[in-house]
Amino acid sequence: MVSPDPTQSNGHHTTGRPRPQNTASPAADVNNKVLSLFDDATERALLAAGFNRPECIREFRDVCRPEDFYEPRHVALCREMFAGLPQGAELLELRRRNALEACGGADYLQEIAGEFVSATSVGYWAARIAELSSRRKAADIGKNIIAGAADEATLDSVVASATHDLMGILPRHPDATPDHDQSREQFPVDALPLILADYVTAVAEALPCAPETVALPLLTAAATAIGNTRRIALKPSWAEPPVLWTATVLPSGKLKSPTHEKAVQFLTSRQKRLIKKYQAELREHEANVQAWEDSRAIRRREKAAESEPKPEPPVCGRYTTSDPTVEALADLLSQNPRGMMVDKDELAGWFGGFDRYTSGTGGDVPAYLSMHRAGNLIVDRKTGRRVTHIDRAAVCVAGTIQPAILRRCLRPEYFESGLPARMLLAMPDSPPRRWSEAIVPANIERATEDLFDALLNLKFESLLDSEGEEYQEPLTLPLSGEAKTLWVSFYNSHAVEQEGLADDRESSAFSKLEAYAARFALIFAVCREPNCTEVDAKSMSDGIRLTRWFCLETKRVYAMLGESAEDAEQNTLVRMIQDRFGGRVTARDLVQLSRLYRPTAKAETALEKLIAAHLGYWDIQTPTPSGGRPSAVFVLHQAPPAPAPTKPRKTEQNVGCVDVGAVGAPQKATSAPAAPVGVSPPPEPDNDQPPPPADDRDFAAGQPVEEVEL
Template sequence: MSDLFQSHGQPDSFPVDLLPPVVRQYVVEGAESRAAAPSIVALPVLVTLGACVGTTHKIAAKQGWIVPAMLWGAVVARSGSVKSVGYDLAHELLKHAEDQANREFENAKREYDLAEQEYRKAHAQWLKSKEEIAPPVPPEPPTGDRLVVDDQTVESLAPLLVENPKGLFLLSDELRGFFDGMGAYASGGRAGKDEARWLTLFDGRPLSVDRKTNRERIYAPMAGVSVAGTIQPGTLAKAVSGGQVESGLLARLLLVMPEPRPKRWTDAEMHDATKLAMQRLVDRLRSLEHKALNGSLESNVLRLDNEARDRFKFFVNAHGLETFKQHDSLAAAYSKLEGYALRFALIHHLAVWASGDQLSPPRSIGLESIEAGIELSRWFAAEAERVYEKIGVVAEPVLQPADQHLDRLEEWLRSKGGAATERDISRGPRRYRSGHHVEDDCKALIQAGRAKWDISRRTRHIVLAGDSDSSAENETIRVEVSPSQTDNTEGLSTTANEDGRDTISLSERNKRKVSPSPPNTASFQERIRVTI
C-alpha cells in the first residue's frame, strides 16, 4: 500500500483498515489507480453498499431504536480535483444490473403495448356485442426493477418507491439539484414540503404524496432513498444558507473534503480479481429480500449481541457528552452520527457476509462490526467539524482533539471493565493499533486524575479512578473464607468489604503470608481464594 494511505493525522487519513477486506481492497486500488484521496472513493462506495441493502435489513440497538442501512454522503471538492472518481467507481458496480433490468423492462413494455392493443380491440367488440358476457380484463402495466435514479423531486420518486420497496439510490455527479429541489414547491426559495419528505426517506419510513395534477394519492408503506454525489464548497455553503442547517438536512449528510491536489498520472490499475470480488459482494447484497409477514413485506431486523451492545452503550454515553458540548449545528450532526454508527455496523456486518459463502446473514451483529461502526462515525464527526468550519457553518471547533482522545480512551476502558493493559489498548481503538499514543494518552489520563497504574499484577494495568478494588495507599487482599477454614486465618485483622467478603489489610499481609492450601491436601471448597 502506498504512502498515500499511511498519513495518519492528515485531514484525509480515511480509516480504510475499518472496511471489510474486499471493500478495502476496492477502495485502495480504486484511489491509487486514479491518484485520488481514499475518502473520495470510500464514501460513495459505502453509500452504494447501503443502497444495495436498502430496506431489506435494519439494525436494532434495542426495542424501539431501529435504523436502516441507507446513507447520505457528499464529496465536497472544487472542479478539476478528481472529485468524481468515487461516483464513477460506484456507478460501475451497479451498471451491469441496471442495464439488465432496463432491458427486461423494455421487453416487458413491448409485450404490454401489444397486449394493450389487443385489449382495446376486445373492449370495442364487447361494447358492440349484445351478449351478456364479462368485459375483457386490461393488462397490468409492467414495473421496472430500479435502484439508481437521477430525478430529485419526491413527487417523481414516489411511484418508483411503490414499485421498488427495497428503496432507491440517488447517485448524482452534482448534488446541487438535490438542494435546489428542496424548494420546488415553495415560494421565495424557501424549503417546501419536499425537504420534510426527504427527511422521512432518510429513515425508510412510509411515504404519502398527494399529487396536485390529478389529485392522485400515492402511498409507499416502505420508502427509503440513499444519496451520494459531489458538490463544490461554495455551492454547498450557499445551498445550506436557506435553512437546511436548522432543518437537519445538512446533519444527515456524511461529508468528505480532501485537501486539494493537482491531477497527476499514475501507472497503477485496479486488478481484475479486485473488481470481480467486489462485484460479487454487491450482487449478493442486491439479492437480499424482505421477509413476508401477513401478506406484507417487513424488514429483517438484526440485533447486537451482548458484547456489541455493551460496547455501543458506552459509546452512546460518551458521544452524548461530546454532542452536548458542541455548537448547535455540529450538535445536530453529532446526534445523527450516533445513529450512523449503527448503520455502518449493519453495512459492515452484511458486507462481511456477502464476501463469503454463507447462505444467509447471521442474525446478530458482533463486536467487530460495531467497533468499525463507532470508529467510522467518529472519523466522519471530525471531518464534519473541519468541513463546517471551512464553509462557514461554525467559527471553530469547541472540543480539542487531545481532550476527545482522553474521553474516548476512558470510554473504551469502561467498556472493558475499567482496566486494561497497554497491549490490550494497542489492540483496541484504532488510534492505538500502530503502537503510537498508548503510553502518552495513558500518562495524560493519569495526570488528569482519571486513572492510575496498577502494578500489583504481573503486567501493569491502567485502572480508571473509582474502578479499582485496591490503591497504593490502602491496598487490601480479598479472602473468601468458609466456616471450616478459620484456622488458616487465625490472628489476621479483617474488615468487611461492600460485597460482604472479608479483606485483610496490607499491613497485616506484610506480617503474614497467606496462600491457598496445597491441592493435594484440601478440597476445592476448603481452599482460601486470594484476589489482589
C-alpha cells in the same frame, strides 16, 4: 531530556577525507548519532498539554502525527487522543478500549497528567517532534545508502530507492508526492469489509484519488442494495435502517465524476439492464394492449360479455434516480419497496430541487427528512385527487459538490431543519494528478460484483397478519452481547463529547452521527455475511471507528463553511502556495500564476496579509558569491528549507567532511535560539495569563522558563 550536544560529537573533523575504519561497518558512527534524535521531555510535555487542556489537541494535531513520536507508548497515547477521550474519564476510556497498557499504564499516565505545562509552546513542541521524526527517517535513509554501497548494489537502485524515501519525508517539497493536510486523520480503509476495502484501495491507486472519495459513494451504494430488507435493533423501541447520505466536497478538476462513477457502477450497470428489460416488456405490453383493444371491439360488435381484463403495464425495477421530484420519488418507491438512491454527481442540483415548486421555501425538505429515517411518506396529488402512501420510504443520497457551492447551498433554514446534520461530509485532499498505468484488478472487480449480487438478492421477512394475509417486513438484526457493550460505551462517551460542543450546528450533526455508528455496523455485518442473524462486535467496533472519523471531518468541513470571504480567499492562497510551490513563493511567482495577483504590488499585499495572519514570513535571500540581487521569498510555516546554493564556496575545513553529530543539534545564537529547519519559533506568551512558577521548566528546551527566550 535527551538532546544532541554538538560539543560532545564524536565525528572526525579533518582537512582531508576521513579514513575508513576496518573494525566497524560504515554506518556504525551514524548509529550513535541517530540515538540522540528524539526528545522524551518534549513528547511528555505535549501529551501533558493534551491531557490538561484538550483544546490543545486540535492545535498540535495540525503539526505532528502519532507516528512522529519516538516512544511507542507516546505513539499509542497520541493516537487515542486524536480518536477522542472524554475529559475526566480518560483512563476509564482507555481501559475500555484495551489500550491502557499500550499507552504506558495508569501510573505513567497519571504522572504525565500531573505535569504543569504552558499552552503557549504547544505549537513549538509539536513542530520539534515532527522535525526530529523527519531527521530520524533521513538518518535511516542515509544508513540504507551506506549499506547499499557497501553491498556493491547497483548505483541506480541505491539512488532510486533513496530518492523515493526522501520524497516521502519531505511531503511539502514541490517535486514530492505530498501527504497534503497533515492535520487530517487518515480515512480508516481497514475498517471497511475486506471486499469493499480492496476495491477502494485499488480505485484510489488507479486514478489516483483519496480513498474517501471512493468509499463514501461505494458505502451508499451498498446501503441501497441492502435497502429495507434489513434493520439493526438497538433496543425494542429503536431500530435503524441502512440509509446513508454522503457528500464529497472537492474543488473542480479533482476527478470528482470519474471517482463517483467507479463507486456507484455496481448499481448503475444493473439499473441499465433493468431499464433495457423494462423497455422490451413495455413493447410486448403495448402489443398485448393493442390485441386486447381489437378483441374488445369485436366483442362489443357481437355484444359479447367482457372475458379478459386489460393487461397490467410492466413495472421498471429501479435502484437509482438522478433528478426526481418528491411526487415522482413517491411513485418510484411505491413500485420499489426496497428503497432507492438519489445519485447526483453534482449535489447542487439536489439542493436546488427543494425549491422547484415552492417559491424558494425548501418545501421538499420535510419529505426528505422522513426518507432519511425510512419513515412514512404521504403525498397528496392535486390532479386526480390521488394519495400515495409509502410505509417505509428509504432513500439514500450520494454525490459531490464544490466547497464554495456547498457554502451557498446550505442556507440558514436548512440548518434549522437539520438537513445538513444528516449528511456525512468529507473534504479530502486529493493527491497531485500523475499518469499511472495502474488499473483495478479483475478479481477485485469481480468480487465486488458478486457482493452486490448477494446484497440485491436479500429478501424481506414474510409474516402473517391476524387475518392470515402474508405481508413483508425488514428482517431486524439484534446486537450480539459484546456488540451491545461497545454500543452503550460509545453512546455514553459520544453524548459527553456532544455536550461539550459550543457550536449548535456541530452539536446537531453529532446527534445524527450517533445513529450512523449503528447503521455502519449493520452495513458492515451484512456485507461480511449477507445471511447473518445478528450484528457482531467487530462490525460495531468498525462502525464506531468510522463514525469517530466523520466526527473529526464534520468539524473540519463546518469550519470551512464558517469562513468569511476573506478567510476563504486566504486559505485558497495558502493551499495554492502549498501545492504549486511547496510552501515557498515570490510575488513574481504569483503574478505569473494568476491574473488575480497582478500587478506585483497586489501579490505582495496578498502575501503581507498571510504574514499578518501568522501564516508565514519573509525569507530574505542574500546574493550568492557569484553575484546577483537580494530577493524576498514568502515561506509558509512548516515549509521545507530553502535549497542550498548550487555552487558553494569550498574551504579546507569542509572538503569531503560531514559533521553527522551536528544533525538536529541546537545552534548557538547571540540573540534568540534558532528554530529547527522548517519550524516557526514558539509564539509570544499570553500576557493575560499568570506566569508559571519560577521552578517550572520548559520541556522543549530543558531550561527554566525564565531563561528561555521565546
